[in-house]
Amino acid sequence: MKNRNGKKYILYRPVRNFSSFGLLLCIALLLTICCKNAFSQTSFIIKGRVTDATTGDPVPFANLAVKASSSGTTTNFDGYYQLAYTPPADSILITYVGYESRSKAIAPDLPEQTIDIQLAPGSLQLREVKIFAGENPAYAILRKIIANKKQNNSDNLNAYEYESYNKIQIDIDNLSDRFRSRKSVKKMTHIVDQYDQLKGENGETIIPIFISESVSNVYYRNNPKKKKEVINKTKVSGVGLTDGSFVSQLIGSSFQQYNFYNNWLNILEKDFVSPVSENWKLYYEYYLADSSFNGKTYDYQIDFEPRQQQDLAFTGSFWVDGNSFALTQMDAATGRKANLNFIEKIKIQQSYELSEDEKNWVTSKTRVLIDVDEPTKKTAGMLLKFYSANSGFKITAARDVKFYDTAVELKEDYDEYDSTFWQKSRPETLSPSEQLSFQLVDSLKVLPVVKTYSEILNVLVNGYKRIDKWNIDIGPYLYLYAYNAVEGHRFRMGFKTDPGFSKKWIFSGYGAYGTRDQAFKYGAGLDYIVDRKPWTMAGIAYSRDLERLGVSAETIGPNTIFGAFSRYGAFRRPYWQEDISAYFKREMVKGLTASVQIRHRDFRPLFPFAYRTNPVAGNESPLKSTFDITEINLEARLAGKETFLQNDNERISMGNGNAPAFTLRYTLGIRNFLGGDFNYNKLSLNIRQSFRAGVIGRTFYNLTLGYIPTTLPYPLLYTPLGNESFFYVDNAYNLMRYFEFISDRYIALRMEHNFEGLFLNRIPAIRRLKLRMLATGRIFYGGVSNANLALTTTLDESGNEIQTFSRLKDKPYLELGYGIDNFFKSGRIDFIHRLTYLSNPDVTPFAVKISFRFNL
16 A cells, blocks of 8 residues: 555554464565565665777776666776666666667676676667757757866966876787788787687687887976977887887877867867867757756766768767866767778777866876778778876976977886886786787787788888898889980989987988980988987988989979989980088977088089070170089078977977978078089078868968079079979979979969868768868969079070070969869879960960879
């Protein structure tokens, strides 16, 4: 029976006559009631860990509930949970976005038991949510999150410091039958197959190829924005690694941080929109999934998914503190439909904690998973796993600006530690599979087949083949052979020394021979690393080779593929050049590098050429077809946000973020010094930048302004780089012929805007192709002074007619283009229109150019 409050009760009546059987029945009934009440008041405990069945990684924030009861909980950041329930219960249900739901039986009559669960990855579909009339309740919370972003973003603090532990593991997975059947792969899988712990839930083989740990201190200041990481200790084991110093800098905290308060997150050189971006309504759908009372206010769980599945956006959930509206947990993942190549999934999970002042939420732990899909059926996939745990977070006074000059600093004793160091430094112990991974990587990297594959990969990436016995690198392989009308078959062999030869001195050289001109070409260089902090180098170089006007190594720059290709073909306007130079370069402060160079070179043309040595005399002036120059080059480069890492005997730029880089260059020519024929001055300023242009994509521009106020023969004036190949070249004017224009004062602008999938993602018929639209523009404007024109003649010393050059008149050279990127995941097609100077000889007003590159 029930009372008016709805509670059950039992009505007792006095009994005058009853049998012994009746008495026993009553006693049994009373005992059952008492036992039932006692049993119902006892809570049983279930605890365990929820992990990903494919990767073995923990699944944080997963929902667990006892079926047919109100008992439930969620896993913590490391996948652990503890759940109290009241019996009876038969099973526990586990659900989470991006995984298949799963239930497991509960053993009866056990007051405490451990149940570990593996969840199989599934679709990233959010669970069904009912939306009623009126505004989405999640929107009001989103607006408060955006309004409080500035104060909740830890990057807006004046300064802070923390300690960081980082762990990275890279595995090969999804081995196809064809891939496994290869003789070389069998030798690797034979070792891995011995360890069941490294197999997936379905028994598939996982081959670890890299695993690392690092411990560092991170320092940050806001005004000006500076960040520095001092990496104290590292432990690195990887297949194909020859030196750990460069890798030890990469595995620190600096490259594993993701700030969701920023509108865009740059991952793998791609821009992903944050779920708490200021443009949140354009990209995401939101659902208020849960709320809980924390004693003062409510904390909220909000689920989100992209409006367009092809956008570079996330699906997942985040949790928000109901008082400060700061993020407290984040779980975000991309799906297979996102406009990415070769990437099956990217997952970022973060947890936040209050700092020591209990006012600011800071990132305490980050876990990143990148699942690389197998490119073809004959290959394998790859798993990249990053884990970062920050502790000892202190809000402090900013250190001196100079302290932050070196963005990433590796201590000299980074690889020296005792056997107990890592046990004390890890926030949690390594799992059995991670311990085995360290052992297996060490076993795999000594296999001959692994060494062979590592060497092949090194040649493809760096262009050189390392010869360990001699401590030299042979290459670059792109320049080994070429064919052109002047040299015929050109064969070239080059080398450079590696750090095994010297940590200070770098020798390099090459030799080449042409079968048609039967001439040897050669060069050599010597560089010396004066200091590594600040980075300081000096060196000398000498070469005697065949060059061509407008397409020399100096104008081509770092584009090695185009440089190698330019050695083919007609090879118009060739000349011999003997070049000797010496330089000194030093990083003055962080981001500012200065250099000085003294250089002497000559010009010996193989084509009809002459200039007037006394232009005032007009046609009566003596003519000359060769010259020598001696010059001093001064250069200053400012890139305040550029990060450099040291790799053996070189320094590698990791980019300048979205900030511009400035290069100022001054050249002084000195007559009668080391045989120089001219006094002259040259001045140029270059600005280049790549930045996110909001929702419409990413823009890159390269602007150069130059001025040559001196009278010089036209080969010494400025020549914009043309492109007569059928390839699209980034740093060239793609419908301009080689050496078509000459200027002594000029403005050169190259721009490219990539819309990513902004438009094509929204066309149902083609969006699955993951194509991307882009627009390009090239402008060159300048002129040639009358004094420089007066030096030019149309006849050489023998009276033969010679070809001169074109010059810009009252309008700029202009070409505009549009194109489609990501054809077959690596191809690009550009449609380019030339709009001015269409009457020049051999002009192509429209062309289709192609290019290929590795494209994510």
